[in-house]
Amino acid sequence: MTSPITVPVVLGERSYEISIGPGLLAEAGTRIAALAPQARLAIVTDTNVAGLHLATLAESLDRAGLAHQTVTVEPGEASKSFTTFARVCEDLIATRVERGDLVVAFGGGVIGDLAGFAAAVIRRGMRFVQIPTSLLAQVDSSVGGKTGINSRHGKNLVGAFHQPSLVLADTSVLDTLSKREFRAGYAEVAKYGLINDAAFFGWLERRWRDVMAGGAAREEAIAISCRSKAGIVARDETETGERALLNLGHTFGHALEAVTGYDSRRLVHGEGVAIGMVLAHEFSARLGLCSQETPSRVAAHLAEVGLPTRIGQIPGGAGSADALMTAITQDKKVKRGRLTFILTRGIGESFIADDVDPAAVRHFLAEKLADGPDAAAPVTGP
Amino acid sequence: MTSPITVPVVLGERSYEISIGPGLLAEAGTRIAALAPQARLAIVTDTNVAGLHLATLAESLDRAGLAHQTVTVEPGEASKSFTTFARVCEDLIATRVERGDLVVAFGGGVIGDLAGFAAAVIRRGMRFVQIPTSLLAQVDSSVGGKTGINSRHGKNLVGAFHQPSLVLADTSVLDTLSKREFRAGYAEVAKYGLINDAAFFGWLERRWRDVMAGGAAREEAIAISCRSKAGIVARDETETGERALLNLGHTFGHALEAVTGYDSRRLVHGEGVAIGMVLAHEFSARLGLCSQETPSRVAAHLAEVGLPTRIGQIPGGAGSADALMTAITQDKKVKRGRLTFILTRGIGESFIADDVDPAAVRHFLAEKLADGPDAAAPVTGP
Known part of the structure; x- marks a missing residue:
């Protein structure tokens, strides 16, 4: 064996x-x-x-x-x-x-x-x-x-x-796997760096081509990811606290999947998470929680890997801010009308914010949607 | 309050x-x-x-x-x-x-x-x-x-x-509740006596009319039943052992419900359990585990209350021994081809038998079915 x-x-x-x-x-x-x-x-x-x-x-x-x-x-x-x-x-x-x-x-x-x-x-x-x-x-x-x-x-x-x-x-x-499928999974790998392991994110920035290519670097990236998740799950099996960190990028991501009808030709889960993680970092910067450089660095890495990072890259768009807000408030992370999001103070410094104002999120999304579709949007590239 | x-x-x-x-x-x-x-x-x-x-x-x-x-x-x-x-x-x-x-x-x-x-x-x-x-x-x-x-x-x-x-x-x-519905529930009340509480069964034989009528005797019967079940569940929440006792009469009962298409005009759950409990006691007697008087006493009490006690009382019959065996072996209580039944050594002396020979069950059921339908079968009486 x-x-x-x-x-x-x-x-x-x-x-x-x-x-x-x-x-x-x-x-x-x-x-x-x-x-x-x-x-x-x-x-x-x-x-x-x-x-x-x-x-x-x-x-x-x-x-x-x-x-x-x-x-x-x-x-x-x-x-x-x-x-x-x-x-x-x-x-x-x-x-x-x-x-x-x-x-x-x-x-x-x-x-x-x-x-x-x-x-x-x-x-x-x-x-x-x-x-x-x-x-x-x-x-x-x-x-x-x-x-x-x-x-x-x-x-x-x-x-x-x-x-x-x-x-x-x-x-x-x-x-x-197709390159697109592999990249979609890579978004979740990068997530473990962004949650609480800046060193791992830095390693991925340097070694992502090796991870793609296969061999020891890939196995190491998978093992680090699993170890990270296993640690979080062991401390909070049924998500009464820390485990919610694993939802980084997922509240936005799930909403994008919902408004695109779970149509994998337009968006697969990992792509939704990639865009969602960039949005979570941008929203954090908007709230003054982290520097403007943080979302830029996240977006730069995910884009280099070949993942979509902007709503405008989704073929056919992502509906209205209303539709996205409906999806977000129906997601699991709602408490008495306030939203729970995973926000961040920097790379690897994410935290659970359980009192996010829905109006602020709606305003932020409306702005993002106003950017309009990208001229060239190779989400579904090779 | x-x-x-x-x-x-x-x-x-x-x-x-x-x-x-x-x-x-x-x-x-x-x-x-x-x-x-x-x-x-x-x-x-x-x-x-x-x-x-x-x-x-x-x-x-x-x-x-x-x-x-x-x-x-x-x-x-x-x-x-x-x-x-x-x-x-x-x-x-x-x-x-x-x-x-x-x-x-x-x-x-x-x-x-x-x-x-x-x-x-x-x-x-x-x-x-x-x-x-x-x-x-x-x-x-x-x-x-x-x-x-x-x-x-x-x-x-x-x-x-x-x-x-x-x-x-x-x-x-x-x-x-209609009398029929109440009686169907009564079968489960009687079950707690039959499982492990001969004194409660005796009390029911004497007081069942008061239980039917309502008031203190009814509340007491319900409380004794709940206490019995709560005790068993507290000791074995996920049915790895003792909790299976609560299935007394249920393997036969479920099979009867299955072959009658869950048609409540023909048979409701509690009626299936009543017939099933009599069958479990008869089968136990057949195996020499308890006296012949035991199933007779069980059947006499349930019949006095107005519950069906024989397969022949089910309007339209209960199919073939084959159909019943198919339902029984698809029930949850199967292990490596041997059947698990709750059998008994007497009133209030039930136990888990996890190595019952399917051939013996089939033979027993074929005999019961051969008795044919009852001339008068007032299962769905007032």
Whole structure:
């Protein structure tokens, strides 16, 4: 077996390990059998991932003598719907997995959230294993136990905290991602620098090409990201405090996703987060919390990597300030009419501001929208 | 305020109280405001309960200055579907309740399970209050935090453990139940005697008419039932052991409900449990675990109360042994092909048998079905 990097997530009896490294998919059988030798597996995946990687996973499970069946959904955010959720639950129950068996979430963030939520509620809770196949899922959604689906009123408004029993992040699988998908995940990597690790952000500014290229720098960036998230989650599993920092860029980002109809041709989650993080830094500067140079430095790095950083880059625009405010106030981070945003005092100095004036946000967004669409907006470049 | 009987459910930081007594509905506002003075309330109820009791609840909440909105569903088991669940979640989110607000489950077992599950997953967990309006809900489904909906493959296969913050069981509301509904709840009351309290079963044999009539005996029966369940749940919240005892009669009962298509004109849950408990005692006697007199005594009492006790009493029959076995093996209580049943060594001496031979169950059921339909089957009497 290979020697992956191991990141422990310490949550009492719900503790588990994230393994990170190339070639883990081919070892999934051995590693899962070590966890649950008798378990039967129900794999949830999407048609893209199934076409690229299911054979490798299935062979590995077969070699380890683990029985498995597969439930497949369409790729894309639209699968985080009540309809697909119901279908996946019914199909998983039809495989006759029992309470001690395992659901395997095999795919990107959508699959992790969807399959994790199904595992959380089938028979009132089954164990599950995450095998994230996108950079986004490896550094974010497969760590920390947030699972869920989207409401017509906003993203992830329906779900559960349900920790996986094991996470296998095979970094070589990431070679099959498009550049756009990889960059979208990179936005979440950069987020860990921006939250509380200025040194990591500086490292990324210098080494991002190596992270893109693969190899040791990529693995290191993923491990640092997972370690950062694991630490935050261990201190605040159900987001009563510090964990909200992980939402940096996400309140703006989710609103942008909502007003663009979750249409991945226009905007994917990581791109929304990239623009959202720039907005969060700009808004912080506007409030006098950090220098004007801070948002400029964030935007410069994300733009260099190839991520969108301005609302004007979204094909078809992002609606009105009203539409964005409706989405923002319906997001989870609202308390008695005041908004909760993650703001910052500088690179790596983010904090939770739970008393943000909605009028100030609306004014800020209206100004951003007035900038109008960019002449050339290569959001969906190669 | 009245002085209701109070039953504590001791579950660490998830502990709560069940209040039992007449007139509690009119005090709901004061009691909920004491728990969460600033909360906004989203009430989930069905059209029957709304017609009978919503005005009383709403007035009480208004007097206490609590803002509230209502989401209404059709009465009946069919509302425990993915479709209704999705609609209730969307409607609750549309009321803009926030994480500190309260979902109020106002109705019978179906409403408690459905609204409780929605509360468990909206924003990954909202607080909720149970105001059970059926005897069944007061003694069973509103205590212990099991919430959920039905799969096409079986009952309650999708759900969550989510404890309420408060349970208000207004015993005077039960006066509006039909005799059939009251009797159905009574089956669950009798269950607590049969599980581990022979003295309570004896008391019921003597006092059941007083329980039916209302007043102190009814309140006492409900309190004893809640105390019994609270004790079991406190010792085993997520059913890794002892809690399974609460399934006495339920594996057979659920299978009967499944094969009769959850059609309440033919069979309601409590009636399925009544027949199921008799079957569990008969099967135990068949296995030589208890005397032949035990199932006879159980059946005699339930029949005296007016509950069905034989499969043959179900209008339209209960299909084949094959259909029943399919439903039983898809129920939650299966481990590696062996069945888990609650069996008994006598009145009040039930135990968990987790290695029951499916062939023995099938043979037993085939025999029961061969008895054929009863000539007169007044299941749906007055």
